[in-house]
Amino acid sequence: MFKKLVENRKTSPLQQNGASFLLSQSDKYLEKLQEQLTAQIDKRLARTFFDLFVVILTFRNRSMGLLLSELGGYICGFAHAPAGTKRISNLLRCKKWEASLIDQFLFDQAKSRIEHFRAKTKKALLLWDDSRIEKPESWFAQGLCSVWSSKGKRLTKIKRGFYLPPMSRICVPGFKWTAILVSALGETPRVCQMSWWTTRGKFKEEGSNIMYRMLKKLKEQIGRGAVHVMxxxxxxxxxxxxLFDFEQDFIIRWKKNHLLAHEQKGQKKTHLLARSFKAMAYRSVWDKERKKQKRISIAWTPIHHLEYPDNQLFLVIVRDKNNYNNPMYLITxxxxxxxxDAWDVCSAYMHRWNVEQAFRFGKSELAMESPRLWFWDNRLKLLAIVSLVYDFLLRMIQYWKDWLNIFLKQWCHRTGNRYRQASIPIYRLRQAISYCLFFALAQNSG
Known part of the structure; x- marks a missing residue:
């Protein structure tokens, strides 16, 4: 459907400049990946791959956003939805390609971006974090393991005037999720790698293995070109x-009860060692998560880890001057x-919040918790395509900021001074793209 519109856009009845632009940019973004897919699988499946990519951009529904029966209607038209569902199923079941193909595509893009930052003498940041995909109603699907439910914790939070909820940890079926974004200070983040893994059954994996393989790949192909923020x-x-073995730079938020060694102070827990160092500089910063201005202080000192005394590290202590929040300890x-230098380390760690936003956007806007696929490999392929969609949206924000203002005004207009002064939210962009592409589908189907 959408692939035909791209190939025949000169003679197509499609009159929208916005939809035509989106489809052409999607085709350009997936060009190299489609060439690799065409060499491995049938040409018709490669067309379905592009259509599925655009359909995920179009269909917005948190509870049903990735159901094949729902997506099928957009592939072949709603009158032939079963045929579209069959096409998507054939693509995901095909044994001639794997989700690792998309992983390598995203890594190659991240590699070129790191080299671009290096040429501009900017420090590239690799933002790491872990999350989980919760499937509380599932039971028999492959790859499910026990995961801690953040949704359950939020729903049972104590509220005044209501009964005391259970205090123990709530675990549900699901699987693990590790994400790495590549960025720099003042830059839009992009996807470097997204991995989903389980701790049970045939596809059992350790999260540490994913990190080891990634560090090894970075050492072989990039070297010491990025700072890992964790x-x-x-x-x-x-x-x-x-990190020491693969010669990688890093910034890690350290736990207050872990032991560190100082030349004059000796071995102490992190929070006890930090008491010995008073503030060396002050700065007012905007806390965008809590929406308020904060006055913070910073201090730093050289330290060593007890198990690696030959490696010089630095401890950065960030304190809230009004004591609204606990001190933050960073080792680098x-x-x-x-x-x-200390402020740069603090800013780099605060930039890590973007990976938290990626988890939230993936679960809420891209419906990553909605797939109902039985087989593990098929689910990985579908989620890998979703990660491509997320990276494409970030690419739009990175390269087309001026165009986005016009696009949002036409397809997702909002009133009020707040929306005129705020930066472009990716949620509004996704909604505008959905409306634009759905209108193009309605014009060119039936």
Missing amino acids: DRGYAKSKVLEW SLAIKHSQ
Whole structure:
């Protein structure tokens, strides 16, 4: 459907400049990947791949966004929805291609972007984090394991005037999700890798293996060209060992009860060691998560990890001057000689929030928790295509900022001074693209 519109856009009845632009940009974005797919699978399946990509852009529904029966209506028209569903099923079941093909495509793009940052003397940031896909109603699908339910925790949060909910951790069926975004300070993030894995059954995997393979690939193909930014879940000696072995720079938010070594202060827990160092610089920053201005202070000192005394590290202590939030402890392999270096480390870690936003957008707007596929490999292929859609949206924001203002005004207009002053939200962009492409489908079907 959509592939035919791209190939015949000169003679097509399609009159929309917006839809034509979106389809041509999608075709350009997937050009190299489609060439590789055409060499491995049937040409008709490669066409279905492009159509499925555009359909995921078009159809917005959190609970049913990735159901094949729903997507099929957009492939062949709603009167022939079963035929469209069959085409998508044939694409995902095809054994001649794997989700690793999309992983390599995203990694090649991230590699070229890191080299671009290096040429501009910017520090490339690789933003790491883990999440989970919850499937509480599923039971027999392949690859399910026990995951901690963040949704269950949120729903059972204590509220005044209601009964006391259960306090123990809630676990549901699901699988793990590891994401890596590539970015730099002041730049739009892009997808480097998204991996889904399970801890049970035939497809059992360890999350540490994913990290090891990624660090090894970076060492072989890029070298020491990026800074890994990680949260407290990665504050482990094993992670430090791999980062040192593969000669990678890093910034990790450290846990307050872990031991660190200082030349004058000796061995102390992180929060006890940090007490010895007073603020060295102050700055007012905007906390965009809490929507308020904050006055923070920063201090730093050289330290060593007990298991790796030969590797010089630096501890950066970030404090809220009004004590609204607990101090933040960051350890880094980057040399800190003056206050600006310390502020850069703090800003780089705060930039890591973009990967948290990627998880939220994937679950809410891209419906990553909605697929009902029995086989694990088929599910990985579908989720890999969804990660392509997310990267494409980020690419639109990166390269077409001026065009987006006009596009949003036509297809997702909002009133009020707040919307005129705010940066372009990716949620509004997705909604505008959905309306635009659906209108093109309605014009050219039936």
